[in-house]
Amino acid sequence: MSGYLRSQRQTAWFVSVFALWLLLTAAATAAPKNYELTATSVADGVWVVAGSTANFSKANGGNILNTGFIETSEGVVVIDTGPSRLYGEAFRTLIESRTDKPIIKVLITHHHPDHAFGSQAFAPDTLYMLEESAQLLERDGEAFSENMYRLIGDWMRGTEVIVPSQRVQPGTLQVGKRTLRLIAMRGHTGADLVVLDEISGVLFASDMVFFNRALTTPQTPGLMEWQSEMQQLAELPFSVVVPGHGPVVRDNRAFLQMNDYLIWLDGVMASSAARGLSAAEVIGTAIPDRFESVEGASYELIRSVSHLYSEYESRALTSN
Numbered sequence: 498m499s500g501y502l503r504s505q506r507q508t509a510w511f512v513s514v515f516a517l518w519l520l521l522t523a524a525a526t527a528a529p530k531n532y533e534l535t536a537t538s539v540a541d542g543v544w545v546v547a548g549s550t551a552n553f554s555k556a557n558g559g560n561i562l563n564t565g566f567i568e569t570s571e572g573v574v575v576i577d578t579g580p581s582r583l584y585g586e587a588f589r590t591l592i593e594s595r596t597d598k599p600i601i602k603v604l605i606t607h608h609h610p611d612h613a614f615g616s617q618a619f620a621p622d623t624l625y626m627l628e629e630s631a632q633l634l635e636r637d638g639e640a641f642s643e644n645m646y647r648l649i650g651d652w653m654r655g656t657e658v659i660v661p662s663q664r665v666q667p668g669t670l671q672v673g674k675r676t677l678r679l680i681a682m683r684g685h686t687g688a689d690l691v692v693l694d695e696i697s698g699v700l701f702a703s704d705m706v707f708f709n710r711a712l713t714t715p716q717t718p719g720l721m722e723w724q725s726e727m728q729q730l731a732e733l734p735f736s737v738v739v740p741g742h743g744p745v746v747r748d749n750r751a752f753l754q755m756n757d758y759l760i761w762l763d764g765v766m767a768s769s770a771a772r773g774l775s776a777a778e779v780i781g782t783a784i785p786d787r788f789e790s791v792e793g794a795s796y797e798l799i800r801s802v803s804h805l806y807s808e809y810e811s812r813a814l815t816s817n
């Protein structure tokens with residue numbers, strides 16, 4: 498074989514391999530996304546759909562939270578709708594595979610996109626929120642949406658912000674034979690709904706509780722307000738705690754860790770401000786060994802300092 502022919506054949510081979518690679522890449526990006534959700538029963542008639550404890554990414558499609566549903570004699574109560582229309586649809590299909598009861602109430606615990614952006618998959622008149630959460634979603638929804646398209650890309654396809662038309666009031670909600678205790682709190686976003694199923698003792702704690710995952714602070718009215726509400730939650734007659742993020746627990750470990758973490762985070766910022774440290778110095782603070790299991794602590798410290806530190810600085814100035 499002449500050298501010319503050999504190089505011709507090599508070129509043809511490279512071209513066909515390259516064409517195949519192009520085809521495969523195009524197929525991979527065009528392939529429909531699939532959240533592959535699974536429901537775990539945590540008590541009779543109560544399920545949790547657990548997400549990862551990572552940050553939003555194009556790999557996880559924003560499936561970083563826990564959602565859940567409760568079967569009653571009258572129908573199903575859903576807790577949160579997930580980060581996208583696609584998630585909401587997969588979640589609804591999953592619910593329908595576990596129970597033939599109709600979905601009658603969807604309680605959205607707060608206005609953050611990972612909890613509230615799957616709502617299109619559910620009938621509009623079943624969507625409920627606290628009044629203050631609905632106002633926050635009205636205000637922040639579009640900005641959250643733009644950010645989510647940037648963070649998780651294609652997973653957001655077709656997702657629109659839906660502000661629920663129905664409202665929940667704190668107090669007791671009787672659904673069939675179940676009594677749900679609805680508790681309005683403020684610590685995480687200024688309007689946070691916590692749901693306790695009194696029969697099973699399952700507590701859907703929303704983002705008031707993170708476990709083995711660093712808490713996020715962009716909308717907190719104050720870490721110490723959050724901490725004092727934590728103590729009220731810890732007093733509830735629960736058997737199972739479903740954190741907004743992180744593994745389900747059957748004891749008070751999530752409350753102890755949250756309490757400890759909130760006091761530590763507040764203390765870091767208060768003492769740093771009192772010493773006149775800059776934000777750049779505070780973000781380098783070492784995370785104590787006892788928070789080794791808390792995923793994302795260094796990263797969230799940077800975010801929390803950017804959200805909250807200026808307030809600690811002005812407080813330190815006025816107290817001098």
Ligand SMILES: [Zn+2]
Nearest residue numbers: 607609685704
């Ligand atoms: Zn949240």
